[in-house]
Amino acid sequence: DTEVTQTPKHLVMGMTNKKSLKCEQHMGHRAMYWYKQKAKKPPELMFVYSYEKLSINESVPSRFSPECPNSSLLNLHLHALQPEDSALYLCASSQDSGGSGANVLTFGAGSRLTVL
Amino acid sequence: KQEVTQIPAALSVPEGENLVLNCSFTDSAIYNLQWFRQDPGKGLTSLLLIQSSQREQTSGRLNASLDKSSGRSTLYIAASQPGDSATYLCAVRGDGGATNKLIFGTGTLLAVQP
Numbered sequence: 414d415t416e417v418t419q420t421p422k423h424l425v426m427g428m429t430n431k432k433s434l435k436c437e438q439h440m441g442h443r444a445m446y447w448y449k450q451k452a453k454k455p456p457e458l459m460f461v462y463s464y465e466k467l468s469i470n471e472s473v474p475s476r477f478s479p480e481c482p483n484s485s486l487l488n489l490h491l492h493a494l495q496p497e498d499s500a501l502y503l504c505a506s507s508q509d510s511g512g513s514g515a516n517v518l519t520f521g522a523g524s525r526l527t528v529l
Numbered sequence: 530k531q532e533v534t535q536i537p538a539a540l541s542v543p544e545g546e547n548l549v550l551n552c553s554f555t556d557s558a559i560y561n562l563q564w565f566r567q568d569p570g571k572g573l574t575s576l577l578l579i580q581s582s583q584r585e586q587t588s589g590r591l592n593a594s595l596d597k598s599s600g601r602s603t604l605y606i607a608a609s610q611p612g613d614s615a616t617y618l619c620a621v622r623g624d625g626g627a628t629n630k631l632i633f634g635t636g637t638l639l640a641v642q643p
Contacts, residue, residue: 455633520573
């Protein structure tokens with residue numbers, strides 16, 4: 414299995430809702446990432462997990478709450494979002510989070526979030 | 530702060546043409562550079578990764594070069610096909626950091642006309 418699977422593919426939520434995005438990989442990768450991509454913009458890093466521990470938080474608002482329950486799963490919990498949070502949320506994984514030359518990121522297809 | 534820029538922002542070519550996409554970065558202290566392809570509304574597919582010690586990488590019709598000292602990389606696509614139509618993104622990993630953190634360029638939207 415060489416894929417990163419993200420669910421749901423599309424999510425529409427109100428500003429008072431609580432929802433979660435899920436990401437799964439079975440490549441034995443020990444680093445997992447959340448990126449946010451607005452329309453016609455490049456992806457921007459949100460969080461990095463390394464060996465199931467949060468190693469980078471790019472000053473993301475607390476209404477986004479990441480969770481890594483095990484080495485194969487990464488969640489992004491959403492609460493009290495704003496319409497400007499509407500975007501494509503991309504999950505990625507890599508062998509580890511270090512400087513190995515083989516450390517290519519594998520991305521999922523993304524979850525498109527719309528906040529009403 | 531590392532900034533990555535890609536030119537042109539958009540490119541339209543007839544099928545069969547060879548083309549070059551450009552990527553420039555402001556801080557030459559990079560660990561590696563990666564080229565990705567993104568289809569509309571989809572995730573990213575890694576095309577090529579060049580280590581800072583390398584000058585180029587090739588995969589099929591794609592060839593990527595890296596000139597670290599001048600802060601430039603090019604992606605050469607030979608004999609373009611309509612299926613190559615997508616947004617192409619370059620991303621650099623900064624040197625000196627322990628974490629695999631990529632900084633993405635602004636992207637080039639490529640349209641290959643049949």
